[in-house]
Amino acid sequence: GENVEQHPSTLSVQEGDSAVIKCTYSDSASNYFPWYKQELGKRPQLIIDIRSNVGEKKDQRIAVTLNKTAKHFSLHITETQPEDSAVYFCAASTGGNKLVFGAGTILRVKS
Amino acid sequence: NAGVTQTPKFRVLKTGQSMTLLCAQDMNHEYMYWYRQDPGMGLRLIHYSVGEGTTAKGEVPDGYNVSRLKKQNFLLGLESAAPSQTSVYFCASSVGPEQYFGPGTRLTVT
Numbered sequence: 001g002e003n004v005e006q007h008p009s010t011l012s013v014q015e016g017d018s019a020v021i022k023c024t025y026s027d028s029a030s031n032y033f034p035w036y037k038q039e040l041g042k043r044p045q046l047i048i049d050i051r052s053n054v055g056e057k058k059d060q061r062i063a064v065t066l067n068k069t070a071k072h073f074s075l076h077i078t079e080t081q082p083e084d085s086a087v088y089f090c091a092a093s094t095g096g097n098k099l100v101f102g103a104g105t106i107l108r109v110k111s
Numbered sequence: 112n113a114g115v116t117q118t119p120k121f122r123v124l125k126t127g128q129s130m131t132l133l134c135a136q137d138m139n140h141e142y143m144y145w146y147r148q149d150p151g152m153g154l155r156l157i158h159y160s161v162g163e164g165t166t167a168k169g170e171v172p173d174g175y176n177v178s179r180l181k182k183q184n185f186l187l188g189l190e191s192a193a194p195s196q197t198s199v200y201f202c203a204s205s206v207g208p209e210q211y212f213g214p215g216t217r218l219t220v221t
Contacts, residue, residue, distance in 0.1 A: 001170075009151070032208045043201065043212040044154065089153055096161075097142050097208050098169070101153040 002027040004092050006102025013080050015111045023090035023102050024072040032093040033066060033073045038104075039086045048075070080109045112137050115213035117202050123219045124192045132187040132216050134202030142205045143185035144169075145177060147198040148215075154201065160185055192220045 003026040013019050025033075034049035050057045050064045050073065057064050061080075066073040077084055087106050091099040118133045134143065141162050146154040156169030160179040174196060176188045185204075189196060197220045203210040 006153075034209065043214050045212070046209055049209065093208050097205055097210075098144075098156065098159065099154075099208070099210060100170075101155070103151055103153045 002030060002092055002094055002100040004090060004100050004102045006090050006105055008105060009103065010106045010108070012108045012110060015080060015082060015109055017080055019075075019077045019080055019084070019107055019109075021075045021088055021090070021105045021107070022072060023074070023092075024070075025092040025100075026071070027092070027094050028068075028071065029094045030092040031095065033064070034091050034093075034099070035062075035064060035075050036089045036091065036101075037086045038089065044089060077107075080107075082109050082111050085109045114138065115202060115204050115211055117200075117213040117216050119216060120214070121217050123221065124189075125221055126193060128192050129188070129190050130192065130218075131189075132200055132202075132218075134185045134187070134204075134213055135183055136185075136204040136211075136213075137183060138204060138206070138211070139182070140204035140206045140211075141182070142210075143179065144203045144205075144210065145175070145185065145187045146201045146203065147171065147196075148201060149198050157187065157200075192218075194220045196220050 031052040036044035038044040063076045090102040144159040145157040158177040163182040200216045202213040
């Protein structure tokens with residue numbers, strides 16, 4: 001089955017810097033790649049997603065890139081702010097609407 | 112709309128006790144899911160349902176049972192709780208691949 005690896009497990013950046021989180025997946029049939037943000041004690045919330053027919057998608061300060069050949073995708077956050085501090089999860093879906101999640105990245109934005 | 116709700120928010124069980132977690136959604140979603148979240152392991156799928164009256168096993172189904180008697184509700188049961196089932200449980204629902212999560216249930220088994 002699908003396996004998703006996520007790096008790094010923790011990431012500290014200065015406010016205003018960029019943050020990049022990377023994920024790799026194993027199943028070449030995967031066609032949907034969402035990113036979730038989870039604040040402490042809260043539910044995971046979808047922040048951006050990308051489908052396999054698109055290479056890049058942007059929404060204000062966040063963007064996701066997908067490299068199908070290498071089977072990896074990345075989350076980019078620019079001009080980080082303290083409220084970006086959270087745990088971020090990537091996921092992949094091979095269809096049937098099931099998701100396989102990465103282990104998560106704790107992002108700390110220092111002001 | 113309340114979205115996805117979960118009952119209870121917290122629960123402490125003794126080893127061997129049973130309980131049922133309730134998930135409800137008011138978005139008319141066909142698909143519903145139960146995950147557990149443990150430190151450093153992300154979210155792992157326990158069971159899921161593709162519609163009323165259907166259920167299927169996910170990645171970590173052992174020790175759990177589910178039922179989907181009504182489209183808006185998805186129940187997760189623990190027949191004989193074990194300390195290894197201490198976790199935070201999240202329910203989610205979807206109409207397509209975008210899943211929407213409930214607030215979670217923190218379960219401790221002593």
